[in-house]
Amino acid sequence: MNKISVKECVFIDCISFTVVTVLLSTLWFIADRTAFLESRHLLELFCCTTLISILMYFTSKIPLESQLFATSLLLLDVAVVILGIGGGIFQWFPWEGKSVLQIIVILVTVFFVTHLIMVWQSRDTAKKINQKIKERENDASYH
Amino acid sequence: MKISIERNDAYGETEVAVKCRVDVDGKTEKLLAQLRLFCDEAVGLKNGETYKILLSDVFYIDCVDEKIFLYLAEEIYESRKKLYEWERELADTPFVRISKATILNTDQLKSVRPLLSGKLEATLNNGEKQLINRHYVAGFRQKFGI
Numbered sequence: 001m002n003k004i005s006v007k008e009c010v011f012i013d014c015i016s017f018t019v020v021t022v023l024l025s026t027l028w029f030i031a032d033r034t035a036f037l038e039s040r041h042l043l044e045l046f047c048c049t050t051l052i053s054i055l056m057y058f059t060s061k062i063p064l065e066s067q068l069f070a071t072s073l074l075l076l077d078v079a080v081v082i083l084g085i086g087g088g089i090f091q092w093f094p095w096e097g098k099s100v101l102q103i104i105v106i107l108v109t110v111f112f113v114t115h116l117i118m119v120w121q122s123r124d125t126a127k128k129i130n131q132k133i134k135e136r137e138n139d140a141s142y143h
Numbered sequence: 144m145k146i147s148i149e150r151n152d153a154y155g156e157t158e159v160a161v162k163c164r165v166d167v168d169g170k171t172e173k174l175l176a177q178l179r180l181f182c183d184e185a186v187g188l189k190n191g192e193t194y195k196i197l198l199s200d201v202f203y204i205d206c207v208d209e210k211i212f213l214y215l216a217e218e219i220y221e222s223r224k225k226l227y228e229w230e231r232e233l234a235d236t237p238f239v240r241i242s243k244a245t246i247l248n249t250d251q252l253k254s255v256r257p258l259l260s261g262k263l264e265a266t267l268n269n270g271e272k273q274l275i276n277r278h279y280v281a282g283f284r285q286k287f288g289i
Contacts, residue, residue, distance in 0.1 A: 122258075125284060126255045128289050129284070132288070
């Protein structure tokens with residue numbers, strides 16, 4: 001697995017916090033139009049996303065060859081914090097089969113959205129590099 | 144930048160002299176790196192024999208089982224230098240570290256393609272493919288001024 005740098009750690013924290021906040025606000029709005037997210041909830045959310053990115057920072061240092069294994073380990077980081085801290089300490093949801101299952105569905109979705117954004121970022125990088133290569137080739141043929 | 148060329152049959156080997164300020168600008172730095180790469184030679188070993196190789200002909204340098212290999216378009220040579228020594232020596236050239244075991248010559252790069260894992264796949268001018276690990280993408284981008 002590739003080691004996550006401190007910069008990437010902050011990037012993951014910011015993106016995941018934004019995505020979770022938007023997703024939860026949307027779900028709450030659909031379920032109950034009078035409901036709103038309190039600042040306490042947002043701080044708890046931020047605490048969890050930060051803990052997740054810190055956990056990812058350390059687990060990414062484990063030398064794993066398989067990408068699937070590495071991705072699963074990162075997903076496990078998310079599950080541990082949400083189920084342990086979110087469900088256990090902040091008591092966001094009761095520890096019942098149905099609630100736990102719903103949470104797992106949400107966090108898997110958020111995880112893949114975050115992953116997709118990172119893939120999109122890498123597509124952008126590839127596009128820019130290919131453009132530079134083309135410019136360099138044009139320069140060489142011109143001279 | 145001024146270029147002056149003196150042609151004279153009395154000269155033996157071609158000599159390139161660059162007259163510049165101590166604090167060189169980006170353009171000059173690039174030119175010096177290219178000149179260094181074009182003139183610098185590496186020593187490669189193959190079948191017990193020693194060969195001189197132009198660094199600009201090297202596509203990538205790879206570490207396999209603690210041995211260092213120089214990969215050219217079609218040939219492979221072993222090198223006595225360690226990968227970190229190569230990395231230090233080639234710091235100001237188009238060569239860049241792309242993984243724990245590989246240093247790539249970006250002048251021999253044809254294109255890059257993103258992978259789902261966040262890595263980039265580089266296709267070289269000889270059709271070979273190399274993976275650029277996510278950890279090294281930032282340094283790779285810098286070589287292209289991105």
